Amino acid sequence: MTKTILIDPSEQRKPSRLVAPEIPINQYVADPAAEAAKFGRAGLIRIFRDMVLIREFETMLDRIKKEGSYQGIEYQHKGPAHLSIGQEAAAVGQAYHLWPDDFIFGSHRSHGEILAKSLSAIAKSNVNELQQLMESYNNGDTLRIVERYAPADHIADLAVNYVLFGTLAEIFGRFAGFNRGMGGSMHAFFPPFGVMPNNAIVGGSADIATGSALFKRVNRRPGIVIANIGDASMGCGPVWEAMMFAAMDQYRKLWPAEAGGAPPILFNFMNNFYGMGGQPVGETMGYGMLARIGLGVNPEGMHAERVDGYNPLAVADAVERKKQLLSAGKGPVLLDTVTYRFAGHSPSDASAYRTKEEVDLWRQQDSIIGYRGYLLANDHATEAELDAVIADAIARITAVLRAGVNDADVPRVALDSGIHRRHHVLQPGTHALCRRKAECALEQGTDAARPDTGEVPVWPRRAGQGASKTQNPHVR
Ligand SMILES: Cc1ncc(C[n+]2csc(CCOP(=O)(O)OP(=O)(O)O)c2C)c(N)n1
Ligand SMILES: [Mg+2]
Numbered sequence: 001m002t003k004t005i006l007i008d009p010s011e012q013r014k015p016s017r018l019v020a021p022e023i024p025i026n027q028y029v030a031d032p033a034a035e036a037a038k039f040g041r042a043g044l045i046r047i048f049r050d051m052v053l054i055r056e057f058e059t060m061l062d063r064i065k066k067e068g069s070y071q072g073i074e075y076q077h078k079g080p081a082h083l084s085i086g087q088e089a090a091a092v093g094q095a096y097h098l099w100p101d102d103f104i105f106g107s108h109r110s111h112g113e114i115l116a117k118s119l120s121a122i123a124k125s126n127v128n129e130l131q132q133l134m135e136s137y138n139n140g141d142t143l144r145i146v147e148r149y150a151p152a153d154h155i156a157d158l159a160v161n162y163v164l165f166g167t168l169a170e171i172f173g174r175f176a177g178f179n180r181g182m183g184g185s186m187h188a189f190f191p192p193f194g195v196m197p198n199n200a201i202v203g204g205s206a207d208i209a210t211g212s213a214l215f216k217r218v219n220r221r222p223g224i225v226i227a228n229i230g231d232a233s234m235g236c237g238p239v240w241e242a243m244m245f246a247a248m249d250q251y252r253k254l255w256p257a258e259a260g261g262a263p264p265i266l267f268n269f270m271n272n273f274y275g276m277g278g279q280p281v282g283e284t285m286g287y288g289m290l291a292r293i294g295l296g297v298n299p300e301g302m303h304a305e306r307v308d309g310y311n312p313l314a315v316a317d318a319v320e321r322k323k324q325l326l327s328a329g330k331g332p333v334l335l336d337t338v339t340y341r342f343a344g345h346s347p348s349d350a351s352a353y354r355t356k357e358e359v360d361l362w363r364q365q366d367s368i369i370g371y372r373g374y375l376l377a378n379d380h381a382t383e384a385e386l387d388a389v390i391a392d393a394i395a396r397i398t399a400v401l402r403a404g405v406n407d408a409d410v411p412r413v414a415l416d417s418g419i420h421r422r423h424h425v426l427q428p429g430t431h432a433l434c435r436r437k438a439e440c441a442l443e444q445g446t447d448a449a450r451p452d453t454g455e456v457p458v459w460p461r462r463a464g465q466g467a468s469k470t471q472n473p474h475v476r
Contacts, residue, residue, distance in 0.1 A: 003254055020295045025306045026338070028314035032378040035313055039096075044380045047096065047312050049389045050119045051088040051368050054112040056393040057164060058083045058343070060401055061111075061171070065347035071398045075405040079173060080185045083343035084112040089367035090270055090339040093315025094226070095120035097323065098194065101223035103212055105205035106198035108186045109270070109341075111167065113228050114195050118163035121193035127155045133192050134162055142166050142176050145410055149403035150396065165400040166190065174410045181413030194223070202275075203233030206242035206267060213246070213263035213331075224264040224326045231290055231336075232275030243267060246332035247298040261329015266322055267302070268335045270309070276345045277353035291336035302334035309339035310367040342366075 035044065061081045063070040084091070087109075095116040098104070106113045122130065134143040143162060150161035170177030170188040177183075178190045186200040196212065199205045209227035216223060233239050242265075251262040271290050278284040287293055294304025303325055307318040315337060322333045340362040344351050351359070375381040403410055 021299075021301045023289075023291050023294065023301060023304050023306070025289070025291070026308045026314070027305070028308060028311065028317055030311070030313065030374070032374070032380070036378070036380060039313075041380055043096075044375060045385065045389070046119075046123065047092055047316075048368075048371060048375060048381070048386060049393070050092045050095075050116055051312065051371065052390055052393045053119065053160075053164070053396070054088045054091065054115050055085060055368060056390075056397045057115060057168070058085045058111060060397050062343065062347060064401075070401060071394070073398070073401050073405060075401070077172060079171065080108075080346065081111075081171065082109040082185065082346050084109050084270075084341055086342035086362065086366070087270060087272060087309070087339045088112055088116075089312040089371065090309035090315055090337045091116040092119075093309070093312035094228075094268065094319050094337075096312070096316040097320040098226075099124055099223065100192065100194045101221070102323070103194045103196045103209070103216075103223060103225045104228055105196045105209040105212065105225070106228040107202070107205060107230055107233070107270075108198070108200045109230070110188075110198040110228060111171070111185070114167055114188055114190065114198070115163060117195050118167075118190060118193045119160065122156055122159045122163070125156075125159075130155050130159045134159065137192060138176065138178075138180070142169070142178070145169075145176050145403050146400075148409075149406075150399035161396055161400060163190070163193075164396055165403055168400050168404045169410060172404050173412050174404065175413045176410050177413075201238075203229050203236035203239040205229055206233070206236075206239040207245075210242040210246050210263060210265050210332075213265035217251075217260055217263045217329075220260070224266060224323050226266045226268050228268050228270055230275070231269050231271040231273060231280050232278065232284070234269065234280065234287070234290060234293060235275075235285060239267075243293075243297050243302070243332065243334075247302070252329070262331040264326035264329075264331055266319075266326060266331070266333045266335060268337055270339055271306075271336050272339050272341045274341070274345070274354070276349075279353075289336065291334065294334040297332075297334075300330070302332055303330070304334040304336065306336040306338060309337035310365060310370065312367070312371060 039047070060070045061077070062083055062085065064075050064077050065081050068074055068076055091112040094113070098117060098120055100121045104113055104117050125133075134140070137143075142165065146158065146162045146165050150165060152158040152161060166178040167188060167190075170179050170181060170183055171185045173181040173184055175181050178188055183189065183197070187198055189195050189197040197208075199208065206227045206229055209225045213225040215221070216225065227242070229239065246263055246265045251259070269290055273279060273281065275284065280290070281288065289306065291304045291306040294302030303322065305318060308314045318335060322335065325331065326333060342359060342363060372386055375386065376383065
């Protein structure tokens with residue numbers, strides 16, 4: 001029988017006032033000596049490297065979309081590419097303290113988050129894990145291309161090229177992409193590193209991530225879950241549903257204590273101050289400051305904070321602290337991560353809804369330039385080291401692009417491929433909706449169209465372990 005909760009009229013009719021908790025706004029205070037001790041020189045430089053890699057990756061996509069070439073390599077990409085140029089510090093800072101068993105779910109603008117989380121996971125994995133993962137994922141198809149086009153002496157280095165190529169090939173709809181080219185720019189994912197599917201429906205990841213966090217809680221799985229959604233998604237009903245669901249009293253008041261409390265979900269709003277063209281503050285919403293929303297959801301105000309997403313160390317600090325709260329069952333958490341996209345909503349966007357002066361103001365405070373200045377001013381790195389990081393990023397991006405545009409070696413996914421066929425077999429009825437029915441092997445009844453009798457390959461699979469859809473070998 002369900003527990004009953006007495007509603008006492010004398011309690012409910014009593015006069016009093018609600019007192020809301022304070023919401024910290026950009027409260028992080030830099031302490032270069034403490035930061036050097038915490039991250040180490042290598043960690044601080046890696047943060048710079050990851051930001052630069054993401055910037056160069058998306059700069060390359062921008063050039064390909066607008067000019068049809070990058071570093072002399074020509075290509076026409078007809079698919080979408082919503083770029084997050086300008087938002088790198090927010091993604092890299094968030095990923096720094098996350099482990100592969102912490103999950104992120106993103107939006108239409110999540111290339112940077114995919115790369116940042118994957119680069120962070122590489123830094124936390126050992127050589128054997130990386131080797132085994134790359135050999136087994138996609139039956140090693142993705143790895144074979146990387147070994148050929150972007151080889152490296154060390155496995156961790158090769159793994160960096162692997163995530164760059166796997167993501168790029170996915171964006172270009174290629175069979176060697178992380179999702180066999182079936183997801184593309186807005187739905188790419190890489191579960192071994194906790195990079196869960198991104199979602200083109202604005203705010204859509206809020207609910208899915210909340211479900212994932214509930215799964216973790218009831219199944220006693222380690223790690224937290226982050227929904228990376230935009231500031232304009234606060235106007236979407238599903239985001240509010242997700243926040244209400246995540247904050248239900250019953251997790252703490254009715255469920256047995258050993259269940260662990262509320263689902264470990266962090267609603268991270270990448271607050272770049274724009275929807276496609278509308279401005280949430282001053283135009284399309286009335287919250288004044290996004291972090292304020294937490295106050296309306298539960299007595300803890302969702303532990304909401306505004307964090308300076310132009311400083312990767314401030315974001316890393318916030319995520320580390322919030323992760324502790326979430327792991328203790330004290331969620332949900334809301335972060336209002338201040339950032340800015342220099343890029344238009346998409347490459348065809350002329351940004352007519354904002355002034356050049358405004359974009360220039362944010363460019364002057366570009367997080368990569370600012371963080372570079374911080375590293376140099378505090379002797380955490382030399383000019384030569386940081387220049388080498390940039391040169392290395394350009395070389396890597398050029399190498400993976402050269403692979404990603406090669407139709408012969410890295411073909412586009414064919415909709416009548418094995419995956420397509422298997423999809424029909426596993427989900428009877430979907431074939432009826434197939435727009436390429438006439439070309440589909442299943443329709444033609446050829447030998448190749450016979451249903452696969454083997455297993456659908458699922459990651460992870462480790463030596464000595466059976467295939468499992470749920471166990472992640474990277475869990476701590
Ligand atoms: C439910 C839904 N409504 C509208 C759109 C069209 N759309 C795509 S991106 C976007 C703006 C999203 O703004 P925000 O959430 O702040 O993310 P940002 O683009 O700034 O990263 C809109 C309205 C959509 N994809 N999904
Ligand atoms: Mg936005």
